[in-house]
Amino acid sequence: MSSTEPTGDQVSRANRLGPAESADVLALVRAAGDADGADPVDEHVLFRLRDEQAPAIHLLARADDGTLTGYAHLDTTDPANGVEVALVVHPAYRRRGSGRALARGVLAAATGPLRGWAHGDHPSAAALAVDLGFRRARVLWQLRRPLTAPSSDPRLPDGVTLRAFRPGEDDAAWLALNARAFADHPEQGRWTADDLRVRLAEPWFDPAGFLLAVEPATGRLLGFHWTKVHERPGSARIGEVYVLGVDPSAHGGGLGRALTTAGLAYLRERRGLDRVMLYVDESNTAAVALYERLGFARWSAHVNYQLD
Known part of the structure; x- marks a missing residue:
């Protein structure tokens, strides 16, 4: 079981995810990857999702019926280099504010520099990054x-x-x-x-x-x-x-x-x-x-x- 606390805009925060929550997140990640043609999170995030003891901040956006619509993972284990952020929204729930609500949750939960990957250089991710003041720092080619x-x-x-x-x-x-x-x-x-x-x-x-x-x-x-x-x-x-x-x-x-x-x-x-x-x-x-x-x-x- 994980303890969660509301952060507003139907986004909750957890320091640990239980097996059911991890399964929901992994299913969301697979759905986004299938739709976009690129896995939306790094390999190390997947490893940490399978390890219930791995320290992290998890933000979960849910619809009124409890459906998981988006997820953000904050890796705080390397404070000298800042917080590593992964954020993904389910393809069926995009353009409804889930990504922006999660981004607000990230900014509220993190201290220090932030860094994160936009896998596939998705236009929506680029637009959100610019709106929030992020700068384009590195490009990884596939x-x-x-x-x-x-x-x-x-x-x-x-x-x-x-x-x-x-x-x-x-x-x-x-x-x-x-x-x-x-x-x-x-x-x-x-x-x-x-x-x-x-x-x-x-x-x-x-x-x-x-x-x-x-x-x-x-x-x-x-x-x-x-x-x-x-x-x-x-x-x-x-x-x-x-x-x-x-x-x-x-x-x-x-x-x-x-x-x-x-x-x-x-x-x-x-x-x-x-x-x-x-x-x-x-x-x-x-x-x-x-x-x-x-x-x-x-x-x-x-x-x-x-x-x-």
């Missing part, structure tokens, strides 16, 4: 390419081999490599053992699709390509370049390209997929250029808005 043609064999640098990730054995070394590879990334570089653990426990996790580039002489990890397969009832399966990173000491030797090619071959030949996607920051021009050379093209944009 790129896609077909996998219908065979990929070329990966050309690994001399003295480097590929192998699959070994859960329980590679965890600490991979976390250290991930932190080095994404030292300047605001989210990926801060992954903890718990962040890795929850993903290794996901039904989609496949160690054979988590490729590590290793220096055999020392056992040192130099890079990785973690693939993912999205399978949703009623939708075509699609692969993802989930996370790809290279140790800064190994930059410039073609390892990133080789890891990308190896992962694409795995998705096509071992998983039988015919298309793949990935996400990359618009500002990461080197990575965008690499992916475009490998046949990826822009599919959609996700925009991060901030209120200082």
